[in-house]
Amino acid sequence: MEERIDINEDKKIDQKEKGKFVKRKANKSVLLGAAFLMATSCIGPGFLTQTTVFTQQLAASFGFVILISLILDVFVQVNVWRIIAICGMRGQEIANKILPGLGVILAIMIVIGGLAFNIGNVAGAGLGLNALFGLDSVTAAVISALFAIFIFVYKEAGKAMDRVAQIAGGVMILLMLFVAFKTSPPMGEALVNTFAPEKISWFAIVTIVGGSVGGYITFAGGHRLLDAGIKGQESLRDVTKSSVSGILITGIMRIALFLAVLGVVSQGLKVDSSNPPASVFRLAAGNIGYRMFGVIMWAAAITSIVGAAYTSVSFIRSFHPLIEKYHNWVIITFIIFSTATFVFIGQPVKVLILVGALNALILPLALGTLLVAAHKKELVGTYKHPLWLTIGGTLVVIIMGYLSIITLIEQIPKLFS
Secondary structure (H helix, E strand, C coil): CCCCCCCCHHHHCCCCCCCHHHHHHHHHHHHHHHHHHHHHHHCCCHHHHHHHHHHHHHHHHHHHHHHHHHHHHHHHHHHHHHHHHCCCCCHHHHCCCHHHCCCCCCCCCCCHHHHHHHHHHHHHHHHHHHHHHHHHHHHHHHHHHHHHHHHHCCCCCHHHHHHHHHHHHHHHHHHHHHHHHHHHHHHHHHHHHHHHCCCCCHHHHHHHHHHHCCCCCCHHHHHHHHHCCCHHHHHHHHHHHHHHHHHHHHHHHHHHHHHHHHHHHHHCCCCCCCCCCHHHHHHHHHHHHHHHHHHHHHHHHHHHHHHHHHHHHHHHHHHHHHHCCCCCHHHHHHHHHHHHHHHHCCCHHHHHHHHHHHHHHHHHHHHHHHHHHHHHHHHHHCCCCCCHHHHHHHHHHHHHHHHHHHHHHHHHHHHHH
């Protein structure tokens, strides 16, 4: 008897397989985009300045600071991203489940911190275009803000944000590696001091960790994946890979800048304290280097503007249906307000000092809350959070909690001096 072949059934199977392939490809793009969003959110003007200044102070020993901070960063990001994915809720929603009202407090701290630092990001974008084209810094800041706003006006803002983060991140890494190569840093000395440092600065470690995974940055990638529908136990492997990728991207950028500065410092060249990163690039490659600094500063600032606005607003989306419905317009308003503050007021130094101190509390508070959630069956079901992540995360909470309180005690008196 001749076997009958159902052609329509074969077509259905082909379409189904094609659909799975498209979905996997889309998920891969989102996972990479989330990693770059997290990385480029922290690679802002502050990142460039902190890395340059600490390398000047610690020389090759700053390699040890980078190593320790990367280890701590991994514990933070893997914990946070996995717990968000397994709970299927944003950070503030999880916090409210643990203690009613805690999510609101966390959201307020994130939004205020994100808004204050976004003023600095807007200023950094202006400095970048100023170095690149000689534009007035205020005009350049407004142009940059308009570029960031356009991303969220676009119909598929999520995809546009992922793409901008990936392109900008790639350009920054390539240019930074080029400058590091130009300065010919003492690689052997850097390698030895990374594992056996001559000097250790815990203040530098806390600052770098806070700048890499503190405040809104803690949740940037995790919230992006959640908004894209990537959640549940079946997604944990991909979520973990994406979170570690984000830290590695940050690490590559940090190491490249460290080596570039180390190369300049080891030659005995004097770095201009008024703008340390720009000075390093000029010393390394002349006027071309200064233009490269403009590209890197602008790319770092614009991606930080996007990341800060997106993640900060993600913390208030669940507060009201209208915010959820029009969240892109709320993000645009956030960017406009940050830009207007910079244009008409400048960077309010005392506000930034206070917010910086408060921002230090966000990491231990947020991570501690999520670690509690990871062991609540009503939130995670049958999921068992790895013991090594719980222990590592708890140590980070204790260390950063203690040091952030010390930071608050030191910073608050400065407001009244």
